[in-house]
Amino acid sequence: MGTDLAYNFVFKVVLIGESGVGKSNLLSRFTKNEFNHDSRTTIGVEFSTRSIQVDSITIKAQIWDTAGLERYRAITSAYYRGAVGALLVYDITKHLTYENVERWLKELYDHADPHIVVMLVGNKSDLGSQRTVPTEEAKDFAEIHKKVASKEVTRGSISAVTLGQTLGPSGEFNEERRSCCKSS
Secondary structure, eight states: OOSOOOOSEEEEEEEESSTTSSHHHHHHHHHHOOOOTTOOOOOSEEEEEEEEEETTEEEEEEEEEEOOSGGGHHHHHGGGTTOSEEEEEEETTOHHHHHTHHHHHHHHHHHSOTTOEEEEEEEOGGGGGGOOSOHHHHHHHHHHSTTEEEEEOSTTOOOHHHHHHHHSTTSSSOHHHHTTSBOO
């Protein structure tokens, strides 16, 4: 995973949401297959890459983990520019993190490309007995906001397949948007 093969496209994807929802573990799990129970709050922005194969196309995904704390908002929103995808993460066991999803989505649309693909991610589904956000509530939100897809994950385990299918050739990411991301 440390070396990237030749690729057809580079996709910048941002992880956004409240502090403590598991964005850093999503990044770590996706790019290094690591999970840390004692993950610390992100200060500013961190990123990592991973190449994924979708059909016959190789995509280099640059995943940007943004700080969820209010005091870093001005810094992190600058990193939305150039992103073709966003994972809007909330914690299914903390309803307040879900209540703020609308605000995060507005901020994203204020600073990102209007055609950005958004996936609403309910994290920590392995803690289902502590659930405070019903699955249907999140699905309804995604349905109301036509450009938003909804998915629940366990311990930060968003898969390359899910990300690739969402952003890849047959997914939400269409021909019109591809010109932004071709490799040279």
